[in-house]
Amino acid sequence: MSEADKYDAIVIGAGPAGAACAYTLGKAGKEVLVIERANTPGAKNVTGGRLYTYALEMIDEGLSENAVLERKVTHEQIMMLSGNRAISIDYFDPAFNNEGSPPQSYTILRARFDEWFAGKAEEMGAMVVCGIKVDDLIEKDGKIVGVIAGEDEMYADVVVAADGVNSFMAQKAGLIEDIPAHSVGIGVKEVIELSSKIIEDRFNLKENEGAARMILGCTEGIHGGGFLYTNKDSISLGAVFMPEEIAKHGKSVHEIFQELKMHPAIYPLLEGGQTVEYGAHLVSEDGYRGIPHKLYREGLLVVGDAAGFVINTGSSIRGIDLAMLSGLAAAKAIIAATDTSKVGPAYLKELENVKLLPTMKSVEGYKDVLDIPRLYTNYPNLAGDVFAQLFMVDGQVPPSMKKAIKSLIKKNGLSMLQLLKDGLKGVKAV
Amino acid sequence: MAGIYVYSDKKEFVPELISLAVAAGKPAFVITYSQETAREIIGYGAEKIYVLKGESVLAENYAKATAEFLQSEAADLFVVGATPRGRDIAARVAGYLDCAMVSDITTIKCTGEVIETERSIYGGAVVQTEILDGFSVVTIPAGKFEATAFRATSGSTDEIETISVKADTRVSVVSRVPISKDGVNLKDAEKVVCIGLGMDKEEDIQMARELARIIGAEIACTRGIAEENHWLPVSSVIGISGAVIKAKLYLGMGVSGQIQHVYGIREAKIIVAVDSNKNAPIFKAADYGIVGDMYEIVPLLTAALK
Amino acid sequence: MSKIVVCYKWVVDEADIRIDVSSVDTTKARRKISDYDRNAIEAGVQAASSVNGKAVGLTFGTSAARQSIKDALSRGLEEGFYVNAEEAATADGTVTAKALAAAVNKINDVKMVICAEGASDTFARQTAPRIGAILDWPVITSVCKMEFSGNKLTAVRKMDDCQETVTAELPLVVAVLPEINAAPIPGLRAVMAAGKKTVTEFKSEELKIDFAPKARITGLKGYVMSRKNIVFDEGDAGEKVSQLVTALKKEGVL
Numbered sequence: 001m002s003e004a005d006k007y008d009a010i011v012i013g014a015g016p017a018g019a020a021c022a023y024t025l026g027k028a029g030k031e032v033l034v035i036e037r038a039n040t041p042g043a044k045n046v047t048g049g050r051l052y053t054y055a056l057e058m059i060d061e062g063l064s065e066n067a068v069l070e071r072k073v074t075h076e077q078i079m080m081l082s083g084n085r086a087i088s089i090d091y092f093d094p095a096f097n098n099e100g101s102p103p104q105s106y107t108i109l110r111a112r113f114d115e116w117f118a119g120k121a122e123e124m125g126a127m128v129v130c131g132i133k134v135d136d137l138i139e140k141d142g143k144i145v146g147v148i149a150g151e152d153e154m155y156a157d158v159v160v161a162a163d164g165v166n167s168f169m170a171q172k173a174g175l176i177e178d179i180p181a182h183s184v185g186i187g188v189k190e191v192i193e194l195s196s197k198i199i200e201d202r203f204n205l206k207e208n209e210g211a212a213r214m215i216l217g218c219t220e221g222i223h224g225g226g227f228l229y230t231n232k233d234s235i236s237l238g239a240v241f242m243p244e245e246i247a248k249h250g251k252s253v254h255e256i257f258q259e260l261k262m263h264p265a266i267y268p269l270l271e272g273g274q275t276v277e278y279g280a281h282l283v284s285e286d287g288y289r290g291i292p293h294k295l296y297r298e299g300l301l302v303v304g305d306a307a308g309f310v311i312n313t314g315s316s317i318r319g320i321d322l323a324m325l326s327g328l329a330a331a332k333a334i335i336a337a338t339d340t341s342k343v344g345p346a347y348l349k350e351l352e353n354v355k356l357l358p359t360m361k362s363v364e365g366y367k368d369v370l371d372i373p374r375l376y377t378n379y380p381n382l383a384g385d386v387f388a389q390l391f392m393v394d395g396q397v398p399p400s401m402k403k404a405i406k407s408l409i410k411k412n413g414l415s416m417l418q419l420l421k422d423g424l425k426g427v428k429a430v
Numbered sequence: 431m432a433g434i435y436v437y438s439d440k441k442e443f444v445p446e447l448i449s450l451a452v453a454a455g456k457p458a459f460v461i462t463y464s465q466e467t468a469r470e471i472i473g474y475g476a477e478k479i480y481v482l483k484g485e486s487v488l489a490e491n492y493a494k495a496t497a498e499f500l501q502s503e504a505a506d507l508f509v510v511g512a513t514p515r516g517r518d519i520a521a522r523v524a525g526y527l528d529c530a531m532v533s534d535i536t537t538i539k540c541t542g543e544v545i546e547t548e549r550s551i552y553g554g555a556v557v558q559t560e561i562l563d564g565f566s567v568v569t570i571p572a573g574k575f576e577a578t579a580f581r582a583t584s585g586s587t588d589e590i591e592t593i594s595v596k597a598d599t600r601v602s603v604v605s606r607v608p609i610s611k612d613g614v615n616l617k618d619a620e621k622v623v624c625i626g627l628g629m630d631k632e633e634d635i636q637m638a639r640e641l642a643r644i645i646g647a648e649i650a651c652t653r654g655i656a657e658e659n660h661w662l663p664v665s666s667v668i669g670i671s672g673a674v675i676k677a678k679l680y681l682g683m684g685v686s687g688q689i690q691h692v693y694g695i696r697e698a699k700i701i702v703a704v705d706s707n708k709n710a711p712i713f714k715a716a717d718y719g720i721v722g723d724m725y726e727i728v729p730l731l732t733a734a735l736k
Numbered sequence: 737m738s739k740i741v742v743c744y745k746w747v748v749d750e751a752d753i754r755i756d757v758s759s760v761d762t763t764k765a766r767r768k769i770s771d772y773d774r775n776a777i778e779a780g781v782q783a784a785s786s787v788n789g790k791a792v793g794l795t796f797g798t799s800a801a802r803q804s805i806k807d808a809l810s811r812g813l814e815e816g817f818y819v820n821a822e823e824a825a826t827a828d829g830t831v832t833a834k835a836l837a838a839a840v841n842k843i844n845d846v847k848m849v850i851c852a853e854g855a856s857d858t859f860a861r862q863t864a865p866r867i868g869a870i871l872d873w874p875v876i877t878s879v880c881k882m883e884f885s886g887n888k889l890t891a892v893r894k895m896d897d898c899q900e901t902v903t904a905e906l907p908l909v910v911a912v913l914p915e916i917n918a919a920p921i922p923g924l925r926a927v928m929a930a931g932k933k934t935v936t937e938f939k940s941e942e943l944k945i946d947f948a949p950k951a952r953i954t955g956l957k958g959y960v961m962s963r964k965n966i967v968f969d970e971g972d973a974g975e976k977v978s979q980l981v982t983a984l985k986k987e988g989v990l
Contacts, residue, residue: 035924127931132924149924276764488902490877493869514895518877518911521862524830525869530950531829533860550959551858552750556760559955560828566950600874600908604890604901621989645990670859679989689750692961700989701963702980708967717964718983720976730977735990 017304018162020327026124042114071210082384144299167306189238217380296344365429438511484597554693621647628684687712755958774919833866864911
């Protein structure tokens with residue numbers, strides 16, 4: 001293609017959404033250019049985290065087999081911390097990991113995975129350029145017709161904004177305004193290196209098996225939570241916090257996170273390890289309600305985190321798979337459309353087809369549950385107290401459980417009524 | 431004749447190179463391209479001072495002739511003072527003779543036929559040890575060896591032997607403009623006050639100058655201050671690409687302590703750091719430190735020392 | 737068309753190296769084109785336009801160095817040459833210069849070889865003069881400015897005690913200081929164009945040189961500064977200052 005021609009699509013960002021879109025377009029023989037601002041794809045991206053393989057399989061069957069992934073998750077865990085105490089639930093399910101089909105999810109490391117995935121897009125014919133920042137969009141007659149990077153202009157029928165949370169491109173296109181502080185959380189994360197043998201011993205895993213853990217009660221009452229994922233020879237440990245509450249709190253995110261690392265139930269898992277990476281990133285917290293009203297305008301589609309496609313149900317956080325689905329949907333819309341004015345509506349239709357919008361709508365209510373402030377101190381403390389009571393044997397005559405629990409509820413600043421209200425809210429929301 | 435041959439384009443450097451050879455237990459020979467220089471370095475313990483005389487005023491044009499000479503003399507080792515000119519000549523000799531060369535060595539050990547050297551790489555973070563095979567070339571920065579002044583009565587012009595050689599003529603000198611040294615000689619300074627990029631504005635250097643005046647110190651800076659901000663001349667830079675100091679006291683303010691800078695202060699007796707960031711690497715490199723606002727600390731320090 | 741060959745090195749990013757007293761781990765480190773080589777590449781591109789020639793890149797490295805070529809080509813070089821040899825992993829200054837000189841001999845119509853004064857990892861400053869000696873071409877080092885007039889180069893050298901202006905006729909070898917010019921960051925189109933430029937690969941056997949290093953590395957260890965690390969953090973500023981003064985007086989440095 002000569003310089004005077006234009007690309008079928010220019011994708012801004014080589015993360016999972018951008019790469020999925022470019023892969024699908026390339027596979028269909030379309031000319032696509034991906035522009036990534038980091039020196040390598042993934043270098044500026046942060047995840048907990050894990051990837052649900054169904055998304056890779058939807059992009060192309062068999063893709064998960066050669067993907068650069070860490071451990072297949074066989075242990076789903078929830079942990080509640082209260083003071084020095086910890087309550088853990090470990091759900092072990094061999095069915096998450098059937099012979100014959102890919103395991104349901106894998107823990108991943110973004111630098112490795114993103115680079116691999118962008119490489120696959122290149123194999124499909126996409127041109128991926130790194131280390132270049134797109135500064136602005138080119139508009140003509142009310143349509144987006146290209147991008148500007150430094151002194152260079154590049155034209156395309158469709159521009160796909162896959163530039164992540166707080167998308168500059170979507171803002172430049174007038175589709176979103178700057179994100180309000182309560183719509184995002186600040187996530188911090190460390191990757192701590194440990195030998196695979198030690199990880200397997202400490203988490204009771206077989207080779208290649210992994211654990212994924214959500215942690216509640218580790219944020220000093222701030223709306224947020226922690227996570228832990230086992231990679232091949234490292235552990236990803238992190239926490240997400242609501243920025244407005246941190247500001248009021250007094251301690252910094254960094255300090256609270258360091259205290260999580262030192263918790264007696266967490267520290268032994270990390271002991272002897274070496275922190276090799278420290279990262280922080282914004283993450284969308286509003287779920288379905290945080291999706292921009294307009295996901296497109298003529299000549300531009302918004303995908304992935306840029307479109308707020310992240311859901312948090314407390315027990316699972318999903319962004320990468322949704323990002324990939326949206327990239328796939330965008331690509332399909334571009335491939336099928338005969339006219340740039342039809343691409344946008346086709347994209348919305350594809351988002352329904354790949355079940356992305358229905359999925360997000362169905363868990364919309366979880367935000368109401370997660371907004372209950374008691375979830376972050378009172379309830380974990382109550383749980384801790386109840387279990388302490390349950391397991392206490394001190395030679396005294398045990399009190400009646402009913403009486404004990406009633407008094408513990410009171411002790412933790414709660415009432416039966418409040419519990420009922422919160423419970424009802426929870427039931428209604430899900 | 432076998433032995434250690436030394437060269438420096440700075441004649442004051444030559445005596446310590448001779449000492450290196452003598453310390454290694456081998457006969458020392460000096461190579462120079464100027465009759466004048468030869469006369470000024472007799473009596474320092476060299477067996478012979480060879481003047482390779484040719485038509486060019488550019489020392490580098492004698493590289494090939496030097497290589498041929500060393501080969502004909504079956505020299506063991508060629509030690510060159512590490513200056514821009516010295517390094518150039520040394521590397522060309524190594525190229526002509528297809529031999530090992532180690533640049534800017536920090537230590538050298540000659541045991542029998544084996545030569546072992548140490549030098550810093552990765553900006554000064556890592557020390558690399560190497561063993562050299564056969565005739566080799568090394569360059570060594572000034573000040574590593576004490577020059578033992580032999581100045582014995584037996585020093586005489588008999589040490590000097592002049593040999594006619596053909597100099598390369600392909601590169602000619604058009605002009606030479608001496609660089610005016612602002613009189614700042616950090617290498618010999620007893621005390622140094624150093625400013626880093628933690629300083630807000632150029633006018634604040636005055637605060638550092640006050641302190642320096644009170645304690646009798648020279649002013650120095652990190653590379654960024656000279657090359658990015660242009661607040662001080664490049665000759666004031668301490669670091670791997672600048673001066674290496676041996677001062678009794680180094681005090682850095684607003685210096686973060688990047689490894690390339692720390693390389694230049696390692697040999698100071700006492701290192702003091704004042705910086706607002708308690709995690710700055712300089713504190714790991716310092717004997718004493720104060721974590722605080724230098725704009726508060728430094729004036730107090732100056733006042734306390736008046 | 738006459739060529740200006742710019743030699744560049746694919747080095748470990750020193751920020752990523754894990755160092756402790758007894759060991760140095762570069763296995764997890766990213767690689768980059770040596771910082772000062774970027775300035776040299778730009779100098780080569782500018783020189784090529786002065787002499788109506790073509791600036792090309794040359795590197796000597798293991799198969800890992802292949803990644804460097806696109807980066808180098810995005811900086812204005814028109815063609816890439818790559819000596820792909822596993823021996824590069826143990827090469828010393830002798831071998832590197834021989835390999836590069838042998839490659840230069842295989843490239844047609846080379847009028848000039850440009851290297852940076854030193855590489856950002858080892859900063860040994862040997863490559864250009866060595867190459868010059870092997871090719872028996874004139875060599876000019878520490879260059880901070882170049883001007884061409886026909887077949888003649890006038891170069892300004894920044895020495896430690898003077899600024900020296902010299903002239904010589906091409907072909908020759910030049911070592912440039914980073915101050916010779918800035919290294920502009922490649923734009924989008926330059927990066928895109930890099931993928932389409934020709935790359936010629938030389939295998940070690942083709943060069944017919946002896947790859948045995950003359951200097952063997954026998955140890956690498958982290959330089960450890962063992963200092964007192966006493967930090968005064970008790971009391972207000974005045975108290976900290978007086979504690980420092982007391983300590984320094986005791987050390988006898990004040």
